[in-house]
Amino acid sequence: MSHNVSGQAYALSVLTPILDGHADELRAHLEDLEEGAASPLARVPGTHIARWVVIDDVIYQGAGQRKRDTLTPRLLFSSNFDGELGAYLEGLRTGMAGDADAIWSNCRGYPGHADGPAFAAWMHAHVLEAALFFAAYGGMTVDQVNSNLERRRRLLDLVLDGQGLPPADLKARFMEAFPLR
Amino acid sequence: MTNVEGRATAITVLTPVKPAGRVLLPLVFWVGRNATFTLKKLHMLSFIHFARWIVISRFPDGGRGERLHHPYLFFESNFNGLWDQYIDAFSEVVPARMKGIWGTSYGFPGPIPVEPFKQYIRKNEYVANHYWSAYPGATTTEIISAERVAAAIDDLRSRADGLSPEAFKAAYEQMLIDVQGNL
Numbered sequence: 001m002s003h004n005v006s007g008q009a010y011a012l013s014v015l016t017p018i019l020d021g022h023a024d025e026l027r028a029h030l031e032d033l034e035e036g037a038a039s040p041l042a043r044v045p046g047t048h049i050a051r052w053v054v055i056d057d058v059i060y061q062g063a064g065q066r067k068r069d070t071l072t073p074r075l076l077f078s079s080n081f082d083g084e085l086g087a088y089l090e091g092l093r094t095g096m097a098g099d100a101d102a103i104w105s106n107c108r109g110y111p112g113h114a115d116g117p118a119f120a121a122w123m124h125a126h127v128l129e130a131a132l133f134f135a136a137y138g139g140m141t142v143d144q145v146n147s148n149l150e151r152r153r154r155l156l157d158l159v160l161d162g163q164g165l166p167p168a169d170l171k172a173r174f175m176e177a178f179p180l181r
Numbered sequence: 182m183t184n185v186e187g188r189a190t191a192i193t194v195l196t197p198v199k200p201a202g203r204v205l206l207p208l209v210f211w212v213g214r215n216a217t218f219t220l221k222k223l224h225m226l227s228f229i230h231f232a233r234w235i236v237i238s239r240f241p242d243g244g245r246g247e248r249l250h251h252p253y254l255f256f257e258s259n260f261n262g263l264w265d266q267y268i269d270a271f272s273e274v275v276p277a278r279m280k281g282i283w284g285t286s287y288g289f290p291g292p293i294p295v296e297p298f299k300q301y302i303r304k305n306e307y308v309a310n311h312y313w314s315a316y317p318g319a320t321t322t323e324i325i326s327a328e329r330v331a332a333a334i335d336d337l338r339s340r341a342d343g344l345s346p347e348a349f350k351a352a353y354e355q356m357l358i359d360v361q362g363n364l
Contacts, residue, residue: 061288167346
């Protein structure tokens, strides 16, 4: 089994070379993206937590390091998501659409989102395999996490509002708050 | 530039690995994957949502990859709470594992004392340019607690139709006692 998997959670790490001279422009674009519910990542199904990071170069550790390295600038996209990689990449492509192009067109060889197989192949060619992936709740999908949090919140409301209610009213409130799933 | 989304915080670290790491790191991570104590220790650090380590021998470039003089160790974490508390906890709870993982990285000062360790992480950390969470207001503990609460609700709901109002009230109060530590 892939080391990128824990339960049903998948750790995707995509590291793509940035075109010469595009790093600053890309960084500025990413930092201007809307946040929260307006982020393009909110349109990618199954995403728990994700990030983009511009890596300009590797960091030299001083005289103790045998040789100094120089890295072609890279864009990291990492995501913790539900299920299979293929389905996720398709959701990434269709969910982000033009927003994907505005980001990855700054990277070498990006084919655009319109060509599904080429988009998936390009992503696959830049995926890194995790050595160790930890997921605290890898058995839970995003929908399950949010549903559980909502049910817990509704129970807290009922605890506060339901104090002193007659048993029949309490039961009715509970049944209303938690319809059978 | 943001490493914070609601209550979630991102860490992204990349460090060069000494020659010995080419041999030792695969063993360290094999043990991490196959001996459950490492993952159990991480569960004890109850504020981590997701974390990953990657050994990069070649940086992907669409072809054979860009090879540098050294392999690199990539680490990212998504946690709730403050950066300082997170590094403190790593240093205190899992120092031996930190040494095993970063011991072959150039410049690693060891996990204890914690201040040089923090300086090392800060020096080698990259700040996220965009960071997103599907549940920015929730901590790891809340998510795990909510699963227990939801299971108790489902259990009571499945029985509720057949209970008299009085029997329901007793079962409801018992459920609240059972899950009170998760509310």
